Amino acid sequence: MNKTEFHTTLSRMFRARIPFIVINSMERARVLDTISVLADEIVIPIYVHSLSHGTQDINAKRTLNEDKSVIGGLDYGIQQMSQRQNLTFVFTEVSDLGDDNMVARHFYDGVIQAIERGGSICVITNNPVWQQIQRMGMAIKLDTPDEDEMFEVVRESVMPYLGSIPIEWGEPEYRSAAQILSNMSKVEAENVLATIMAKGTLTVEDLGELSMHKDKLFSDISGLEKVKIEPNTLTVAGLEGMRKWLDEQRVLMTADLRERKLRPPRGVLLVGVPGCGKSLSAKFIAASWNLPLYRLDLASIQGQYLGQSEGRLKDAFTSADNASPCVLWIDEVEKGLAGAGGSGDGGTSTRMVGQFLFWLQESRYRVFVVATANDVSKLPPELLRRGRFDEIFFVDLPGEEERKDIISLYINKNLLTPPSMECLSQIVKSSDGFSGADLESAVRDVAIKAVIHGDSIVSDELYIRCFTNVIPLSKTSPERIEAIRAWGRERAVMASGVSWNSGNPTEKPGKRILI
Ligand SMILES: Nc1ncnc2c1ncn2[C@@H]1O[C@H](COP(=O)(O)OP(=O)(O)O)[C@@H](O)[C@H]1O
Ligand SMILES: [Mg+2]
Known part of the structure; x- marks a missing residue:
């Protein structure tokens, strides 16, 4: 569930005094944020145990029990619950609750005490929990931030830098960044953003870099191959x-x-x-x-x-x-x-x-x-x-204008000496039936000659010769190409934007005939 739903559900569980709550999440800090707000909202004492601080009051941050071990924290909780009703203890670093072991048995005793005294024991973990204890409580899951929450994460990460480094991002970029970062944890997202801003600027192009960071995180995605594009x-x-x-x-x-x-x-x-x-x-x-x-x-x-x-x-x-x-x-x-x-x-x-x-x-x-x-x-x-x-x-096979565009594109890319205007219009005309790949390969032939013999040998005559040498697929398998074209003309929108009959560009892509 998202953060808002999590907040509501956990609030109900606390009010209902559920004796044992398993919170499935890898994001300890984010879970504790919500719990801390709840402690104020429903005015109940909540204590948090961690291996670094022992047991602390969640909001006053006062250490109540120095013992940093999980068992020590639990013993403290059990003892406190025996003296006061309605106490809540949150354990953030419990490693082995998966089966019947010493720690799990200890938790079992703790939950029994909680049931008797209106107490509650919460465990934040992503690991399985021993059935015997799990049955006495409920589980709840906090998903990684959704787009709305991520939007706030992005904004809060960028805000402190406003005025100190040049920042090109506004609302639309925050929104795009939030979309890109979704499915990451809050901390991961904050780290990525901080790394990008550490270079001293935040530009619109950086959105591309965000995607790269995300790719790294999802790099071994199954069944899919990441395609590198330049x-x-x-x-x-x-x-x-x-x-x-x-x-x-x-x-x-x-x-x-x-x-x-x-x-x-x-x-x-x-x-x-x-x-x-x-x-x-x-x-x-x-x-x-x-x-x-x-x-x-x-x-x-x-x-x-x-x-x-x-x-x-x-x-x-x-x-x-x-x-x-x-x-x-x-x-x-x-x-x-x-x-x-x-x-x-x-x-x-x-x-x-x-x-x-x-x-x-x-x-x-x-x-x-x-x-x-x-x-x-x-x-x-x-x-x-x-x-x-x-x-x-x-x-479809490119029309005259499109052929001219494709030929010019590859001439610009591959060659220093363009053909004369007359020659260009001649090869455009004579290449009717060529595919984009055919056109590219004809230009490439000219370029190869230029590399081998020097640019000075490039002439109109060479262009024409290279274009005449290409035999397009529409000549070698005319039936196959005709069959494809016949289907396409009838059933699909022309990608060229040129309607089939008129040869003129239409305002919008043509109408699709229902299949
Ligand atoms: N419209 C086009 N503009 C630029 N290059 C093109 C075009 N059509 C084809 N080409 C060239 O021909 C090559 C093969 O095209 P491709 O996209 O693989 O064809 P297909 O339609 O069979 O998937 C491209 O990599 C590109 O170099
Ligand atoms: Mg293809």
């Missing part, structure tokens, strides 16, 4: 319609949607011709949104071990939820789910599709899924129904 090297040319749509989703990804009862965006399915920028777009989204990118390899999850796939997939989704906000990239989703509906794999694929759809529907975490597919005919139709993904885009 934001500055990633550029997508064309695909304007999709990019416009993504800009809107980005706003939704960071906005506080709870009041409106909206769920965060779930993601997008990109289908289309191989080599036209689907995988590239997945990386581009993560890079431009400043979010970590995790790749889920369904084929490897399906693995050799029959019956384990579902468990592993569940772990992967839980990990993605924990790593949120993030982008979850499922590349060539049709390969991982091939066989769904069939009987070849004992129904594993079908169950995985079901599990995937369930998670997509139910998860409320900010995990933006980017799934890509080349061959739509192999995709289970459930995946294409409305409401699964927020949008399905068709990534």
Whole structure:
């Protein structure tokens, strides 16, 4: 439960004089904060035992018993309870309550005393507790700070530095930082923030560094592969319609949607011709949104071990939820789910599709899924129904304008000598049917020649020759490409933003035809 719920529930337990309370949390200080407030609110004496201070009054911080051992603290508690009603003792460092041992037996005696005298013994621990004692009490769990609490943690960490170092953060950055830091403990979050501010400034770019720190914490996430991206090297040319749509989703990804009862965006399915920028777009989204990118390899999850796939997939989704906000990239989703509906794999694929759809529907975490597919005919139709993904885009072979953008992009990147304007428009025209990857490889051929023979040999003629030498996929497997295009034109929104018939950019991505 979150801090507010924890506060309310623990308050009730204290008032009800529950004799034994196990508080599940790794965050001792945060639990004690709440207990300290409760001590004032309901005006009851509460004593806290720790190995460093012995037993102290929680708010007066007066040491009442010097004995620092757990047994010593417990003996003191039992003795005090025999003299006064309604005392509460909190133990913060008990290591072995898991089974029938000496310490556990001692606690058992303490709880018996508490029952008789309206006392209460609390233990803050993340370890299991011996059944025999647990049955006499109740357990309560404090989760790591949620976004609202983390927002306060961020603000309180930054406040003391205002005026002493340059700080570019305002409310929106506090909110983003809170989202990134969620699922960390309060202390971890404070440490990360302090480390970042120790360099003497706090800039908007530091939000990226926060993500990095979080990645480290979640670095061995199961079933997911962290994909390293270098934001500055990633550029997508064309695909304007999709990019416009993504800009809107980005706003939704960071906005506080709870009041409106909206769920965060779930993601997008990109289908289309191989080599036209689907995988590239997945990386581009993560890079431009400043979010970590995790790749889920369904084929490897399906693995050799029959019956384990579902468990592993569940772990992967839980990990993605924990790593949120993030982008979850499922590349060539049709390969991982091939066989769904069939009987070849004992129904594993079908169950995985079901599990995937369930998670997509139910998860409320900010995990933006980017799934890509080349061959739509192999995709289970459930995946294409409305409401699964927020949008399905068709990534087609680039049109004339897009080819010009892609060619220019790679010429700028790879070459010192651009072609003449006439030559450029000639290669743009003659490269009809080329994919983005084909265009890139033609430019790369020119660049390789430039490296080998020197830049002076780069000429219009060389450009034209290198472009003529490339044989695009649309020439080598025309039927395959045509089948993909026929499906996409009919069923999905054009990622280019150019509607199929007119060839003109439309205001908005075109209308989707219901499937
Ligand atoms: N629209 C584009 N803008 C820039 N580069 C592109 C574009 N489309 C394809 N490319 C180049 O082709 C390569 C292969 O594209 P990729 O995204 O892997 O294709 P696929 O659609 O098959 O996933 C990319 O890494 C990139 O270098
Ligand atoms: Mg790809």
